[in-house]
Amino acid sequence: MSPMSFNLAHSLPELILAVGALFLLLFGAIRGKDSDGPLTEIAVGLIGVAILTIILGAKTQAIVFDGLFIDDAFGRFMKVLVLLGSIVTLVMGQNFLALEKIDKFEYPILVVLSTLGALILVSATGLITLYLGLELMSLALYVLAAFHRDNLKASEAGLKYFVLGALSSGMLLYGASLLYGFSGTVSFTGIAAAINGQASIGVVFGLVFLMTGLAFKMSVVPFHMWTPDVYEGAPTPVTAFFATAPKMAAVAITVRVIITAFPGITTQWQQIIVFISILSMVLGSVAAIGQTNFKRLMAYSAIGNMGFALVGLAAGTPEGVEGVIIYMAIYLVMTLGTFAAILSMRINGRSVENVADLMGLAKTNPAMAFFLAMMMFSLAGIPPLAGFFGKFYVFNAAIQAHLYPLAVIGVLSSVIAAFYYLRVVKFMYFDESTVAFDPPPAILRVVLGVTAMLSLFLFVYPPLFTGAATAAAKSLFLP
Template sequence: MFTTDLALATPQLILALAALALLVIGAFLPRPDRVVGFGAMAALAIATFAAATGPRGLAFHGALSADAASVFAQVVIYLSSLVAIPLGQGWFARRGIRLFEFPVLILLAALGMGMMAGAGDLLSLYVGVELQSLALYVLAALQRDDAKASEAGLKYFVLGALSSGLLLYGASLVYGFSGAIRFDAIAAAVQGQAGTGILFGLVFMICGLAFKISAAPFHMWTPDVYEGAPTPVVAYFAGAPKLAAMLLFARVLAEAFPEAIPQWRQVLILIALASVAVGALAGLAQTNLKRLWAYSSIANVGYAVLGLAAGTAEGIQAMLVFMALYSVSVMGFFACLAALSRNGRPLETLGDMAGLFQQRPWLSLALTIFALSGLGLPPFAGFWGKYYVFKAAVNAGDPILLWAAVAALVGTVIAAFYYLRLVKVMWLDPAPGPTDTPPVEAGIIAISAAAFTFPVVLALMPAIDSYAKAAAAALGLG
C-alpha cells in the first residue's frame, strides 16, 4: 500500500528531492547558478513525464489524488516552471545578480502547486497552498537591493498571510461542523442540507482562495506586486499559481460541497462580476504595463470564476481551458517585457512602447497577439477561453448566470480600450529612441508563446478540449 502511495506521488517526490539536493549542491559549488538551473529544469521535465504517464488513484488515504484533473494542471504548471527558469536566470544575470536560489524556489513553488492540484483533504490543501505561497513571497523580493521589489515581497507576504488565515479559519469551521477533513467525507456529512456553520466555513475558504487568484474584492495586492517584483517572477506567478489555485477551488467546491451549489454559486457570481468590473475599469487609467496587466489578470480571473460558478462539469472544463491558455499568453507577455530595454532601462510604460514595430517587429507582433488574445478577439487563444466560459454559463440554465455572462461580456468591451491602445502606440506612434538588442532566451520564449497563442492553438484546441473534459469529469460534477 505504501509503495503504491509513493508511486502515485512520484512527481511531487521528484521535485522535493531535487530541491533538497540542488540546495546542498548550490551551497558548496563556487558558481552554482548554471548547474542548479539545469538540474532544476531536468527535474521539472522528469516530473512532467512522470505526471503524464504515471498511475492514477488516491494516495495516503485520500490526502493526495492523482487523477485526470491533477495531471492536466501539473503538466501545465511544471512546463511553465521549466520555462520560467532560463527566463529568470538570464534576466538576473544581466543585472549582475547570480542567485542559485531562484531555480530552487521555482521547484518548491511547483511542488506546492502540484500538491494543490491533487489535494484530497483539508490538510494537504493547506500544506500545498502554504508551500507555494512561501516560495512566491521570496521570489517577489528576490531582487534584494531594489526598494520596489522589497515592498512587493512585503505586501505579498502580509496580505498572503491574511488570506491564509481566512482559509485556515474556514477549514477549521468546516472540520468542526462536519467532523471530517477528506473532501468526500465532508460531502457525505453535508448531504441534503449544509448547516449554517459549514456554510460560514465555506465562505471563509472561498475568500481565502480568492486572495490566491487575485479575484476582487481580494485583489488589492496584485497591482503593487506586479509592478515591484522582477519581471520574470511576475511572468511565473501570473499564470501557473492561478491555475493551481483555480483547480483547488474547483476541487473543494465539486468534491466537498456538491450539494451546496446554489449557495456557493451566488458568492462566485459576485466575485466574478466584481473582478471583471475592477479589471476593466481600473485598467483604463494605467500607463505602467505591469500594473495594466495586473488589472487584466484580475478581469481574466473573473471570467474563469464565472465558468466555475456554472456548477457543472462543462463549467469546470471551461475554467481549465481558459486558465491553461491564459497561462501561456501571460508568460509570453511578460517575456516580451523582459526582452525589451532602452539604454539598459526596461520598457515598462505605454510611452516606452511607442514606435516599437519599426525597431522590433517580431516582439511588437508578439505583444499585439497577446493584447488581442487578452481582448478575446477570434481566432486567438483568449477568444477560445472566453467562448468556453460564456457557453458554460449560458448552458447552466440559471437566469442569474445568464445575466452575469452578459455583464462580463460588457466588461470585455470596456477592457478593449486598453488592449487596443497598446497596439496603437506600438504601431503608429513615433519611437523616442532605439531599443537594446533583446536577449536570446526571452525573445525565444516570447515568440514561442505568441506562436502558441496564434496560430498553433487552432491545431491544438481539440486535444486541449479533450484533456480538459476528462479532467473536469474526474471531479464528479454532473
C-alpha cells in the same frame, strides 16, 4: 505492488521535485556563487522530468497516502500547466537576473519549492493537505517577491504580500476549522457526505472563510489589493512566475473544493462565485485603463482574467469546469508570451516597463511588435485567436446553466478591457519611434514567437487540446 510503492508511483512528480530541491540546496550551499548557472539548468531539468512522468505515467485514478492525495486526470492536466509555467519562467528569467546582478543560487530552489507546494495543492483531497500545499507554495513566494533586496519596491512588494498572505492564511484556517467542526471530517468527500445538501449557518461561514483564503491566491476582487503593487515591485521573472504557476494551482484547488466538497449546496457557493467573478471582471477591465506601467496593467489584466475563468466554475457543470481548464491553459500561454515581451524591453542595458516605451516598436522591431500584438488581441478575446475560444467556453457554460446576467456582464467587461489591450497595439503601430530596444536573448524571442503562434493557430484543430480538458473535467464528477 506494496502500498508504499503504490503511493510513490502516483506522487512521482512531487517526489522528484522534493528530492531535487534538497539536492539543489546542498549543491548551492557547497558551491556558493559558482553554482548560479548550473542550479537553474538542473532545476529546469528536474521540472522537465516531472512533466514527462505525468505525460508518460499511468492514467488511472488513485487516492493514496491514506486518502490525503489524489492522482486523477484533472490533477494531471493542471499539474502540467503549473510545471510549464515554472519551467518557462525559469528559462526566461536567467538573462534578466544576471543583468540585474541578482542571479543567486537560492532563486531556482525557491521556484522548485513553490512549484512542489503547487503540485501538492492541486492533488489535495482534504483540508490538511490543502493547507500544507498552500503554505509551501506561499512561503517561497514571499521570499521571491522581495528577492531583489537592494530594491525598495521589491522589499515593499515582499512585505505587502507577506502581511496580506498571513491574513488570508488565517482566514482560510478559520474556515477550515469551522467546516471540520460542523462536519466532523477534513476530507472533501467526507464534508460533502456530512452536509448532505443541508447547509447550516456554520458550514456557510466556513465556506465563506475558506473561499476568502483561496480568493486571495487567485487575486480576485475584493482580495486583489496586493496584486498591482507586487506585480510592479517584484523582479519581472518573479512577476511572470506569480502570474502563471501559482494561479494555475489556486484555480485548480478552488474548482476541486467546490465540486467535491460542496456538491449539494450549489445555491450557497454559486452566489459567492458569481459575486467575486462579476467584481473581478468589472474592476480588472476598468482599473487597468489608466495604467502606464506594463506590469501593473498585467496585474489588473490577471484580476479580470480570473473573473472570466470563474464564470465557468459558477455553472457548476462538467462543461463549466472544462471551460475553466481551457481558459486557464490559454491564459497561461498568453501570459508567458506577454512577459517574454516585457523581459525583452531593455534600452541601453536598462530594463523599462512603461507602456509608452513601446512607441514605434513596429518600425524598430517588427517581429516583436507583431507577436506582442497577437498576445494583446488574444487577451482582448478577438476571434479567431485563442483568447476568444477561452471566453467562448466559459460564457457558453454560463448560458447553459441559465446564468444569463453573468454572461452578459462578462461580455461587456471584455469589450471594455479591449480598450487597454488595443492601446498597446496603437502605441506600437501608430506612434512615432522613440528609441530602439536592445536585441533580446534568443530564448525570449522563441517564447514570444511560440506563444503567439499557439494563440494564432489554435482554431485550426481545437480537439487536439480540448479532448484532454474534457477528460480532466469529467474525472472530477466521477463517484
